[in-house]
Amino acid sequence: MRRAAGAGSGSSGTETSCVAIAVGYHRPMTAVTIERLTRDASADDVSGLAQLLLDAVDSNAGISFMPGLTPAEAEAWWRSLFASAPPRAIVLAARDADGIVGTVQVQPSWAPNQPHRGDLAKLIVHRRGRGQGIAHALMAAAEREAAGEGLTLLVLDTCKGSAAERLYTSLGWVRVGEIPAFAFNPDGSTCDTVFFYKRLG
Numbered sequence: 001m002r003r004a005a006g007a008g009s010g011s012s013g014t015e016t017s018c019v020a021i022a023v024g025y026h027r028p029m030t031a032v033t034i035e036r037l038t039r040d041a042s043a044d045d046v047s048g049l050a051q052l053l054l055d056a057v058d059s060n061a062g063i064s065f066m067p068g069l070t071p072a073e074a075e076a077w078w079r080s081l082f083a084s085a086p087p088r089a090i091v092l093a094a095r096d097a098d099g100i101v102g103t104v105q106v107q108p109s110w111a112p113n114q115p116h117r118g119d120l121a122k123l124i125v126h127r128r129g130r131g132q133g134i135a136h137a138l139m140a141a142a143e144r145e146a147a148g149e150g151l152t153l154l155v156l157d158t159c160k161g162s163a164a165e166r167l168y169t170s171l172g173w174v175r176v177g178e179i180p181a182f183a184f185n186p187d188g189s190t191c192d193t194v195f196f197y198k199r200l201g
């Protein structure tokens with residue numbers, strides 16, 4: 001089941017859309033809708049999300065997974081994520097004419113002493129859609145949804161030197177510091193990891 005990003009957890013579940021608008025860019029902007037997925041995401045959606053993970057690994061992005069990830073394993077990861085998602089978890093999907101083209105999620109902290117904090121993770125845009133402002137639109141929607149869930153502090157980490165690091169900086173995220181060789185990229189090189197936070201509201 002889906003609902004419109006921005007609708008909040010108490011929405012009726014009506015599917016509407018949030019059109020990503022890129023102002024001032026030179027390339028035509030593909031029409032993209034952003035929706036919040038719920039834990040009963042369809043098999044098609046799980047498959048589309050799995051394709052994003054596979055495409056990201058193929059593009060050597062540091063997103064937890066390494067080469068050899070199969071479609072079945074990628075789908076199982078998403079199914080498990082939905083199955084264990086707490087009520088305030090936010091999983092967004094951006095769709096273009098060919099299906100799911102991007103995603104991002106916010107996982108609220110489980111800790112009773114951090115009810116205001118969430119981890120932003122797995123921002124991925126398929127290579128067919130990159131450079132058109134889709135990640136910008138996903139991030140704006142994720143921050144709106146997180147605020148709607150009462151979250152006032154988000155944290156994330158990303159590979160130093162990546163397109164994502166530039167994006168978060170340009171969106172006003174505050175760089176805290178970095179840990180060298182924190183993870184591996186799919187090609188086996190190590191990835192220094194940068195930590196960011198953003199206060200909402």
Ligand SMILES: CC(C)(COP(=O)(O)OP(=O)(O)OC[C@H]1O[C@@H](n2cnc3c(N)ncnc32)[C@H](O)[C@@H]1OP(=O)(O)O)[C@@H](O)C(=O)NCCC(=O)NCCS
Nearest residue numbers: 025027061123124125130131132133134135136158164166
């Ligand atoms: C990082 C990532 C999500 C960015 O997605 P994206 O949709 O290409 O990002 P956007 O288009 O919103 O913005 C990226 C850049 O394109 C530029 N851009 C946006 N729309 C544009 C357009 N129509 N024409 C040209 N450039 C454009 C933006 O200015 C931005 O430039 P900047 O990085 O210098 O600020 C994508 O590269 C990706 O999925 N990478 C692999 C996974 C990954 O590493 N995720 C991060 C995990 S923490």
